[in-house]
Amino acid sequence: MRIDIISVLPELMESPFRASILKRAMDKGLAEVHFHQLRDYGLGKYRQIDDEPYGGGAGMVMMIEPLDKCISELKAQRDYDEVIYLTPDGETLNQKIANTLSIKNNLIFLCGHYKGIDQRVRELHITKEISIGDYVLTGGELAACVLADSVIRLLPGVLNDEQSALTDSFQDNLLSPPIYTRPDEYKGLKVPEILLSGNQKKIEDWRHDEAVRITKEKRPDILE
Ligand code: ADE
Numbered sequence: 001m002r003i004d005i006i007s008v009l010p011e012l013m014e015s016p017f018r019a020s021i022l023k024r025a026m027d028k029g030l031a032e033v034h035f036h037q038l039r040d041y042g043l044g045k046y047r048q049i050d051d052e053p054y055g056g057g058a059g060m061v062m063m064i065e066p067l068d069k070c071i072s073e074l075k076a077q078r079d080y081d082e083v084i085y086l087t088p089d090g091e092t093l094n095q096k097i098a099n100t101l102s103i104k105n106n107l108i109f110l111c112g113h114y115k116g117i118d119q120r121v122r123e124l125h126i127t128k129e130i131s132i133g134d135y136v137l138t139g140g141e142l143a144a145c146v147l148a149d150s151v152i153r154l155l156p157g158v159l160n161d162e163q164s165a166l167t168d169s170f171q172d173n174l175l176s177p178p179i180y181t182r183p184d185e186y187k188g189l190k191v192p193e194i195l196l197s198g199n200q201k202k203i204e205d206w207r208h209d210e211a212v213r214i215t216k217e218k219r220p221d222i223l224e
Helices: 020-027 064-077 095-101 119-124 141-152 200-218
Strands: 002-007 032-037 082-092 106-111 128-131
Touching: 002 064, 002 141, 020 141, 064 106, 064 119, 082 141, 095 141, 106 141, 128 141
Parallel strands: 002 032, 002 106, 082 106, 082 128
Antiparallel strands: none
8 A cells, every 4th residue: 555645744744654563564565655745846936835815814725736736746656546635624534434445555645734725626636534533633644644554554464463453442343342461460450250261252252242331331322
């Protein structure tokens, strides 16, 4: 998978891809992430990328021309499955969206800033708008990192068996059951007997029941 990220602040996004599982995914060639500095497509001597809104009002608007130039240049090089705009107005990211995106080949992420982008960029290029939650960030960069992480970890070969994404919370509309490791007792707190029993069938049943119980308690909204 290849992800091209367009931003005025690409430096904000470099470290998440330089450590741990995401770095390993890059090193193995399972994912490629390329940053594009929008200012390189800016207009005039000052490389202008934003301007005042028509009709007045507070805040600046990201101009259509630099965005169109940048996105068109990328589209001329390969076919993209989606051009995604990170914005609080978008569809709220969930595991289902991450799963769907993880089977795509080429994605563009556009990070918004200021008041947002000229509406015509949406009409011309944007195929999907994604929000990472009902709150407003200073820009789309951290949201782009969250989205990329949620997608890249699902690519075949990125996680090993022990880290398997198949047992993640949300993967089957259930939160994860409680987990424990050694010691079996600490300051009087004991690991549930069943997990020490060696009876795999009973353990799986217990885990499922606990997952249902916890989901009902914490997130009844995701239970079908
Ligand atoms: N840009 C600013 N806030 C955002 C959010 N909540 N999700 C995605 N992009 C954003």
